[in-house]
Amino acid sequence: MPSIHKITKSPFWFASFTNSDGRRSFKSTKTTNRQEAQRLCLEWADTAKDGRKGRLTEGQVRKVMADIFTRATRETLPAGTVRECLSAWLTTKSLEVEESSQVQYQHSVKAFLKHLGTKADRSIDTITLKEITGFRDTLARRLSAATTNKTLKIIGIAWRQARKDGLLEENLFERVNLVKGKKGIRRPFTLDELRNVLAVCDTEWRGMVLFGYYTGARLVDIAGLTWANIDLQAAEVHFTAQKTGTPMHLPIAGPLMDYLMAIPSSDNPTAPLFQNAYDAAGKTTGTLSNRFHDILALAGLVTKRTHAKKKQGRGAPRTASEVSFHSLRHSAASALRNHGVTDVVAMALLGHESEAIAQHYTKIDRATLRRAVDALPNLTSKEKI
Numbered sequence: 001m002p003s004i005h006k007i008t009k010s011p012f013w014f015a016s017f018t019n020s021d022g023r024r025s026f027k028s029t030k031t032t033n034r035q036e037a038q039r040l041c042l043e044w045a046d047t048a049k050d051g052r053k054g055r056l057t058e059g060q061v062r063k064v065m066a067d068i069f070t071r072a073t074r075e076t077l078p079a080g081t082v083r084e085c086l087s088a089w090l091t092t093k094s095l096e097v098e099e100s101s102q103v104q105y106q107h108s109v110k111a112f113l114k115h116l117g118t119k120a121d122r123s124i125d126t127i128t129l130k131e132i133t134g135f136r137d138t139l140a141r142r143l144s145a146a147t148t149n150k151t152l153k154i155i156g157i158a159w160r161q162a163r164k165d166g167l168l169e170e171n172l173f174e175r176v177n178l179v180k181g182k183k184g185i186r187r188p189f190t191l192d193e194l195r196n197v198l199a200v201c202d203t204e205w206r207g208m209v210l211f212g213y214y215t216g217a218r219l220v221d222i223a224g225l226t227w228a229n230i231d232l233q234a235a236e237v238h239f240t241a242q243k244t245g246t247p248m249h250l251p252i253a254g255p256l257m258d259y260l261m262a263i264p265s266s267d268n269p270t271a272p273l274f275q276n277a278y279d280a281a282g283k284t285t286g287t288l289s290n291r292f293h294d295i296l297a298l299a300g301l302v303t304k305r306t307h308a309k310k311k312q313g314r315g316a317p318r319t320a321s322e323v324s325f326h327s328l329r330h331s332a333a334s335a336l337r338n339h340g341v342t343d344v345v346a347m348a349l350l351g352h353e354s355e356a357i358a359q360h361y362t363k364i365d366r367a368t369l370r371r372a373v374d375a376l377p378n379l380t381s382k383e384k385i
Contacts, residue, residue: 002045004029004037013037014166017044020051025125028166043068080167082127083113083120089158098245108154111139124162129172136176145179152176187322188331193301194379200298204274205291207259211237212328214253214376216350218243219288219325223281228269230260236366250349251370255380292325332376339375349373 002017012028015037019025027044029037047064086109094102113120115135119127135155139148156173163171189197194213198206211222220242229239235252252260272278280287297304302321329350336346349372 002041004034004041010166012166013041014169015041015044016169017041017048018052019123019126020048021122021126022052023126024169025123026169027125030166040068080123080125081121082116082124085124085162085167086113086155086158089161092161104150105154108151109158111135111151112155124159125168127172129175132172132176136179140179149178152178187327188334189323189327191377191379193299193323194331196299197295197301198379200295203263204276205295207256207263208274208277209328210253210256210259210379212325213332213379214256214373215248215250216329216332217241217248217250218329219292220281221248223274223277223288225273226270226278227266227273230273232257232260249366251366251373253373253376255378258380289325293321296321296323335376336372341372341375345369345372 002015004013004015007014010028011032012030013032013034014026014028016024016026025044025048029040031037031040047068090102090105090109093105097105112135115138116127116131119131136148136152139151143151152173156171156176159168159171159173162168194209197209201209208219208222211217211225212219215222215237217239218241221239224242225237225239229237230252231238235257236249237252238247238249240247277288280291293302294304296302301323333346333350336349337343345368349369
């Protein structure tokens with residue numbers, strides 16, 4: 001039975017009725033007048049009833065409902081399909097967030113729309129909890145718990161906005177249990193392990209590992225380096241961390257400088273420092289992470305991933321390893337602490353995202369950062385670059 005309701009923090013009446021697909025719909029009438037809201041609700045309900053009886057297609061139902069809404073309120077009915085809502089939400093977010101976050105939002109939306117298939121072109125209020133949990137489970141089979149949960153939270157933000165816009169009665173993403181990941185299993189590399197890793201790396205990956213250890217930079221930032229980021233005369237590397245947006249100005253350690261001096265440079269300052277990694281990062285950093293996992297397997301530190309069996313292949317849950325490229329940051333942090341470097345200086349080198357810590361960075365001079373970097377052990381002492 002169609003009815004109208006009030007919800008908290010909204011001056012408008014909301015219409016509740018059975019939609020053309022048989023599911024309950026909840027839409028804002030955008031009017032504070034009870035009689036007008038009741039009339040609009042009844043007209044919507046009648047149109048939906050015609051749709052259930054086959055007199056109108058789903059597309060025709062939406063069009064008639066939009067016409068009724070426009071006639072009653074002189075406003076345009078907000079876009080109601082999943083695809084339309086998410087597209088509009090992405091457009092709004094493009095004006096509010098950093099570029100790196102925009103890319104994450106776009107990837108999350110693309111994954112959700114792909115999972116829904118043809119249902120993405122249905123009204124957003126027809127998406128059920130079962131379909132959302134199915135999306136979560138699909139992600140969890142191929143991604144880490146952290147990435148899965150982040151994707152769910154991103155789409156959940158869009159669902160929260162749709163509820164504020166009166167397109168949903170409830171944000172179902174708030175009822176979805178997040179994936180539980182294994183905590184505390186990541187550890188730093190030992191020096192012998194790092195030297196074993198360097199021994200099986202090609203020239204490009206050797207440089208990336210050295211950058212990861214001596215600068216604490218994340219894989220995505222290292223893959224994006226160009227020769228313009230390198231100041232050989234001052235022995236410094238300058239870049240902006242994608243995750244935090246923090247400008248980084250770091251001294252280049254001796255072993256890393258030896259590597260840079262030994263590889264061919266480019267006359268073009270925009271040329272990537274690591275061409276293969278730069279190309280792969282343009283698609284997804286997951287590709288680089290998988291390649292580094294293969295290197296760790298060659299070094300005997302992890303089990304090589306196989307796609308031979310379905311349960312062990314791409315459709316299987318992703319198993320976290322004790323070590324990964326991110327472990328280089330842990331290794332650098334541990335080595336700095338072991339050599340008496342203060343936490344503030346260590347966090348400055350590693351690009352800690354805390355704003356409170358970031359305020360300390362300006363008080364740390366280059367000489368102090370240089371002494372901290374020079375305290376790190378030489379990973380290449382048993383290895384020719």
